[in-house]
Amino acid sequence: MRRTRLITPVIILLGTFLGTYARAEEPSEKAALTLEEAVALAVERNQQVLIARAQADILKGRYREVRAQALPMINLNGSALRWRDPSFLNSSSFDKIPAEFRDALQVTPANLFDYNINVSQPLYTSGKVGTALKLASLETEGVGVDRARVEQDIRLRVIRAFYDLILAERLLDVSRAAVQQRQLHLDMARTRYAAGVATEVDVLRSQVSVANAQPELIRSENAVRRARSVLNNLLVRPVDYPTVARGELTFVPQAKTDAQQIARQAVEHRPELERLRINELEAESQKKLANAENRLRLDFNGQYGFSARQPSSLWNHNFTRWMFTLSVGLPLFDGGRRSGLYQQAMAQRKVTGLVRSEQENAVRLEVQTALDEIERAEKTVEAARLNVREAERVLAMTQDNYRYGAATTLDVTDAQAALTAARWNLWQGLHDHVLARAQLRWAMGLDPVEKTQTNSGEGHGGN
Numbered sequence: 001m002r003r004t005r006l007i008t009p010v011i012i013l014l015g016t017f018l019g020t021y022a023r024a025e026e027p028s029e030k031a032a033l034t035l036e037e038a039v040a041l042a043v044e045r046n047q048q049v050l051i052a053r054a055q056a057d058i059l060k061g062r063y064r065e066v067r068a069q070a071l072p073m074i075n076l077n078g079s080a081l082r083w084r085d086p087s088f089l090n091s092s093s094f095d096k097i098p099a100e101f102r103d104a105l106q107v108t109p110a111n112l113f114d115y116n117i118n119v120s121q122p123l124y125t126s127g128k129v130g131t132a133l134k135l136a137s138l139e140t141e142g143v144g145v146d147r148a149r150v151e152q153d154i155r156l157r158v159i160r161a162f163y164d165l166i167l168a169e170r171l172l173d174v175s176r177a178a179v180q181q182r183q184l185h186l187d188m189a190r191t192r193y194a195a196g197v198a199t200e201v202d203v204l205r206s207q208v209s210v211a212n213a214q215p216e217l218i219r220s221e222n223a224v225r226r227a228r229s230v231l232n233n234l235l236v237r238p239v240d241y242p243t244v245a246r247g248e249l250t251f252v253p254q255a256k257t258d259a260q261q262i263a264r265q266a267v268e269h270r271p272e273l274e275r276l277r278i279n280e281l282e283a284e285s286q287k288k289l290a291n292a293e294n295r296l297r298l299d300f301n302g303q304y305g306f307s308a309r310q311p312s313s314l315w316n317h318n319f320t321r322w323m324f325t326l327s328v329g330l331p332l333f334d335g336g337r338r339s340g341l342y343q344q345a346m347a348q349r350k351v352t353g354l355v356r357s358e359q360e361n362a363v364r365l366e367v368q369t370a371l372d373e374i375e376r377a378e379k380t381v382e383a384a385r386l387n388v389r390e391a392e393r394v395l396a397m398t399q400d401n402y403r404y405g406a407a408t409t410l411d412v413t414d415a416q417a418a419l420t421a422a423r424w425n426l427w428q429g430l431h432d433h434v435l436a437r438a439q440l441r442w443a444m445g446l447d448p449v450e451k452t453q454t455n456s457g458e459g460h461g462g463n
Helices: 003-025 035-045 048-072 100-105 128-195 199-232 257-269 271-294 339-405 411-441
Strands: 073-083 111-123 295-310 320-329
Touching: 003 073, 035 048, 035 128, 048 128, 111 320, 128 271, 128 339, 128 411, 199 411, 257 271, 257 339, 271 339, 339 411
Parallel strands: none
Antiparallel strands: 073 111, 111 295, 295 320
């Protein structure tokens, strides 16, 4: 009994130790991510990207299926047959056979064993198989372009979510600083009121100012949680995962570029336009495929094997059976099927050309919009930086004046509100500028993530 009492605690401690060790060995995901790490993680596991990759695999299988039409088909066949056929007894002239000979005729069951190898190979299809192979190859290339487009879209969405989280955190800092400033002013008002140099109205107004800043602080906290949830969703993480965005809203002035040159580059590299160009080539191949429907076709079919009544004879060359066939086919009338296919291909070619022209204009518009947004954001940042410096100076001067009775609580509250708005505008301008640069790269068909930018350095959102 005493030994049992000693063993039980040992087992419990050992189990606890092993459980703790096992949990320590469990791999855990990295919470703090740079922009490049977040984008790489999303591209690796996002469902839309995985779907695009699976579709590429489907097309690879379809290409192999079409290619099989140009390769020989080889089959091994075998059969065993037992039958009894009294057809000669039912012959109309059977009664004319002499009776003694007719009585000697007996219908007996028989066996027939057969095995053979069959080979079939299309020799000439008027380009039908070759065109089908080209179509499958073009579609495989098109699916690859579709996958690149999906990955580009995911990258841009992750960039937006990443910097939205950073902006939400910076605005939360601004809201906290605003509450802290108003609380300090409230403390100052209470001190002055206790000293008899301020009125109770100043204290009440300061209390109202602090209370009015609390809802904005709550909204900022909610905005951080919402932005983190959006980023986690793109990273295929639990929405409440404590993801941390390691980066800053860095201001990098846009170099002077030619809008027309950027637009031409965008037209050349955008995945959507590449896909439409592939669709035009597919329409041309569909026309060739339709024309091949009513043209000459030549096929070869060969069969070699053994056929015998006795299984022991299946290896005897006297029972060899073989057959080789060349078949020629030329459709004379197909009810208008070929003309229907040709008409569809011509219409598809025209539609694809029109869609491509429309998409090119849309791409040029996107490029110009991105350039305009970059310019607007740059001017906003420049003005906001100046406003922040001036608002900080005005607030400091107003607080000093209030301390010496030369300003009112309303003057301090207005200065605090002006500084908060200036800081909000600065962070928003930096956010818009970073996203506008990413949007421009995306519109040009490039990777939206700028490899040269510093994502973990200090931002330029200060004074």
